[in-house]
Amino acid sequence: MQSFQPPRRILMGPGPSDVSPRVLAALARPTIGHLDPEFQALMEEIKGALQRLFNAPDHACVPLPGPGTAGMEAAIMNLLEPGERCVVAINGAFGGRMADMADRAGATVVTVDHDWGLPVDPARVEAALADAPTKVLAFVHAETSTGAKSDAASLCAIARRYGALSVVDCVTSLGGIVVDVAGWDADVVYSGTQKCLSAPPGLSPIALSKRAQAAISGRKEKVRNWLLDFNLLMSYWGGEGGRTYHHTAPINALYGLHESLVAIFEEGQQAAIVRHARMHEALVAGLEAAGLSMLVAEAHRLPQLNTVRVPEGVNEAAVRAHVLKTWDLEIGAGLGPLKGQVWRIGLMGASATAWHVRLCLTALCEALNAQGFAADVKAALAAVDRKLA
Numbered sequence: 001m002q003s004f005q006p007p008r009r010i011l012m013g014p015g016p017s018d019v020s021p022r023v024l025a026a027l028a029r030p031t032i033g034h035l036d037p038e039f040q041a042l043m044e045e046i047k048g049a050l051q052r053l054f055n056a057p058d059h060a061c062v063p064l065p066g067p068g069t070a071g072m073e074a075a076i077m078n079l080l081e082p083g084e085r086c087v088v089a090i091n092g093a094f095g096g097r098m099a100d101m102a103d104r105a106g107a108t109v110v111t112v113d114h115d116w117g118l119p120v121d122p123a124r125v126e127a128a129l130a131d132a133p134t135k136v137l138a139f140v141h142a143e144t145s146t147g148a149k150s151d152a153a154s155l156c157a158i159a160r161r162y163g164a165l166s167v168v169d170c171v172t173s174l175g176g177i178v179v180d181v182a183g184w185d186a187d188v189v190y191s192g193t194q195k196c197l198s199a200p201p202g203l204s205p206i207a208l209s210k211r212a213q214a215a216i217s218g219r220k221e222k223v224r225n226w227l228l229d230f231n232l233l234m235s236y237w238g239g240e241g242g243r244t245y246h247h248t249a250p251i252n253a254l255y256g257l258h259e260s261l262v263a264i265f266e267e268g269q270q271a272a273i274v275r276h277a278r279m280h281e282a283l284v285a286g287l288e289a290a291g292l293s294m295l296v297a298e299a300h301r302l303p304q305l306n307t308v309r310v311p312e313g314v315n316e317a318a319v320r321a322h323v324l325k326t327w328d329l330e331i332g333a334g335l336g337p338l339k340g341q342v343w344r345i346g347l348m349g350a351s352a353t354a355w356h357v358r359l360c361l362t363a364l365c366e367a368l369n370a371q372g373f374a375a376d377v378k379a380a381l382a383a384v385d386r387k388l389a
């Protein structure tokens, strides 16, 4: 065997996003014991920083040892017991994954299905909740498979009105658009490190309300997965000091998350959100000047995930292969019903810069021209300059 040397890539897909040098440097610092007092102080600081990031001062916030999907699984498996009713709004791949998990938890799952590219319709969700008593309403705030943003405040308010606990997937939203857990009065909200937090994949920050914690400690049955059982997990992450061993925290990954949180607060959360919005506007202006069009209606677009229609006669996969080979640039393909129909261009965290926008448009126009689609790179870059002037 030889050491693995990854190529240098520019990551503008649906995640992971570019990891900044300061986070990579933090990951390489010496490993210490997970019960070392210095490490416990780091854990406390991360908990507090996540409360601030989520705006969840009264929630328990911890980073779970696993990717964003671990947060989803923890939320569903901890809250639901066999036979309980769960309404899942599905408007893309990740809503579908939540419904599958709720089914595996033994819940009675009711889905509210939407065409891909649309936001979740609060009126249809409300109708599903009005039908029968419901334990959990689950939905995705930022659907990365389509680039559509849903109205989390309204959906959480509907859950409250019908006495259901809300589960909100904020994997792609956290750090890129406003996530306001206290303002929404949301119950369980989870995210991931490799999207707008720009740390490597492997950790899933999660926030649990007092209502959610009470529901979990009052369960009739044990949670069916051990690693993500919140009752056990909090004996490790919960109190200050006095931790009992549950699992060994991914120590260096937590150095990376900590550094990415330091970077976000240095920039300012609001400033980071404005940066995502500006880069999105610049990218869309450039794409449109190049003759391309967006899948999602303007009012519901996610700045950090831009879904672009593949023009008639253009080979979707060949364009991605071209920009990867020629520019070391990764963009995403469509999933499910959007396979072959769209590209997904991420502007997440450290990948949301003017340099990334210009590079992506230059590479994309070159790839399109190679296939005989006339995309005017000069016009695209001029449109970006006008937006960012």
Ligand SMILES: *Cc1c(COP(=O)(O)O)cnc(C)c1O
Residues within 6 Å of the ligand: 015, 067, 068, 069, 070, 072, 094, 140, 142, 143, 144, 145, 169, 170, 171, 172, 192, 194, 201, 202
């Ligand atoms: C990426 C993503 C996930 C899953 O995260 P992983 O880190 O890939 O496990 C879940 N939900 C949404 C909306 C995502 O974008």
